[in-house]
Amino acid sequence: MSDQRTAGSTSTGTSTGTSPGSAPGRGSGEMTRRSGGDGGRGRGGLIARRGDSHARNVSPGFLAKLLLVMLVDALGLYGILAAGAVGSWGIVAFLVVALVVVNWVYFSRRAVPAKYLVPGLLLLFVYQIFVMVYTGYVAFTNYGDGHNSTKPDAISAISAQNERRLDGSPSFPVTVVERDDELAFAVERDGVVQVGTPEEPLSAVDGAAADGGRVTDLPGYDVLSFAEIAAQSSQITSMRVPISDDPAEGSLRTQDGSVAYVYSPVLQYDEASDTFTHAETGMVYAPDERGNFVSSTGERLTPGWRVVVGMENFTAMFTDSRVAGPFLQITAWTFAFAFLSVATTFFLGLFLAIVFNDPRVRGLKLYRALMILPYAFPGFLAALVWRGMLNERFGFINEVLLGGADIGWLTDPWLAKLSVLGVNLWLGFPYMFLIATGALQAIPSSVVESARIDGAGPLRIFRSMTLPLLMISVAPLLIASFAFNFNNFTLIYMLTGGGPNFTGSPLLVGSTDILISMVYAVAFESGVKQYGLASAVSILIFIVVGLISWLGFRRTRTLEEL
């Protein structure tokens, strides 16, 4: 997508095509005219003003750019129309702005740096910046199961779900028809044959044949035979075909595939007062600020719609006893896991680096090559292999190494934590070994030697000389490693799935879950999906990660060197 040779100042003397004789760079008016007759290159006029004419001497790079931008424009226009049709005005607005920016950047002579930045920045904006901001918004709503959509959607869903066949409601002989594997009802109402599916309300069709109120033939549809109806009876009896777009008019349903009854909403929505009224009991349901219609007795209609609930998701994490307990445990474990992972891998790596920092040991290269293997093995596969090896009943560790023991490496809360740390040690120490080796060898030997001359023993040299010197160069990497492990979703999810699960919590989380896997569990795996709560947890991780990075920056001064 990047700009190619657009400035194209190379046209001099190579002009070919329709006007071989004319010198380049004459009056722009002439260029415009010529390019206009040059085979419909739409942007000829614009380009000709540049002095050197692209219109007569189109470089391949310019053509490529033109095609790409045209393609982007076409896709963008399609997107604007499609998004407008479904009412996604946010997407429409974004596409309009994006198209204007793209066209301006690529057809302007200025904004050269932007030509190189726009594709990446657009993607960055949508898939990184926007989603972060959106996370922030969702965290303050009750988005989730039961509050998945907008208020108009909720109103029509409530009307549709609470329907009843009222006494004396009209009935019609119905014909079950099929087109493209989609079932539909055909009825004759008021002398007009109408067809409708669960998605499309009844609408009139021409050319149908009806016999005594029953439709017998319908062009474009197959009429189902009795046997076919019987074969799909459960599907047919659960079908609901709306009579019109207005949910208040009710729907057609059938019990036997031959007679359809009008079902009317028991709950009638009144737009003026914005309430639902129950047709039989007269109970009135009014909207509350939590995104539900609620009666005066506290009865709640589902589904609701998503509304902003303020800090509720955040306060729930600390005060709602069913959420706060697991949340606090998980937070503590997340910090412990990240810290212990860094500490164990670093000290094992450092120990090995010291052990093998001795040229008298033969076969150093072989040792190093084999030790790097766990680092080269894909992490997700390692976690899965260890999961099998640590299996309580059949795993290699229990069966072979421990001679048939029954140790619940992944099922006991504390042992599972130990296992997670052990596997992460396996995954992580080769990296620490590499950097510790590098750092050790970067320490000038004269420093250590002078300490020895001053009478320091090996332990003293390590504690007071080697380790502090090492930490200067290694500390930023340890911070980065901490931040990485803080969000090490793959390891946790693949090894233990967060389990063993806490009992008595409505959230499907367990004692090895870390915050990011809690986000996943709350949003996608718990019985009731709670996107709002999950996003609120994400926001807390954002804050922690931001703090860690800030600590890192203070050490490195990266910002000053841009």
Place this chain on the structure above:
Amino acid sequence: MSANLPAATASPDLARGVSGRGDDAPPVRDVTLRGRRWWREVGWRHVVGVVVIAYCVLPLLYVLSASLNPGGTLTGSNNLFRTLDPANYTELFGTNFGYWLGNSLLVCTVTAIGTVLMGSAAAYAFSRFRFSGRRASLTALLLIQMFPQMLAVVAIFLLLLSLKEVFPVLGTNSHLALIMVYLGGALGVNTFLMYGFFNTVPREIDEAAKIDGASHGQIFWTIILRLVAPILAVVGLLSFVGTYGEFIIAKVVLQDVQKFTLAVGLYQWASDERNAPWGLFAAGAVLAAIPIILLFLFLQRYIVSGLTAGSVKG
């Protein structure tokens, strides 16, 4: 995105240390140690080495052995290398494994190429042009890259749900959508690595080309990109390896079994407690790991030298 390769953050001194001095240091073997003194000063190091190597290699041997054990269950896999039968590997071809491998290669290759193109274009702009907002955007990029994309996984899922109504190919359950999400996170991660490297290419080269009449596009495509080829390879391969192991976003976005990537698909096999096709999983894991291990061994030198060169002028 190079999440499981924290080497991307290694500082130059360390990297140089690893690559250079270790094995090339002048040998100090002028005194040959024997007997107890040898054990005390050198021999025990071999003991440590053997223990550590056993710890390192055991899981790898185990998975290799399990992959050669036909009809493998977890229990059946415990006798290492009792049978050597490639049945699991041939059986893999009748399963979804082929789709997964193909999907992973497709997604990772496209993501790697896109990352290299967008990252190098951005690095070129930051390195060679001075424009208003340059410093601010560099700082913003640096701040944004600290937050891994997966933290917003819920919002990404909800965004793709809405996009599905407008552009079905950019909605959930689409490889293109997954690639776009990965590319959205690419700029932040890799621009700095490349920016540092681009700065080491002398500006005089561009200026000479400019005097000869080259446009900024020609300078970029025909001069700069040629000169920074090593960093392009490193970033492309790092991105490939990182995407290969990415799990959470792929798991949320992809829904059909045949559209899974290797990480999602193999997870599904291995996590099936009751009737895990363990032999199949092991064979799949071996095949899936080979390209990464090879890339890694090949990359090791380049990771080190590329990072060193790239960060000389922060």
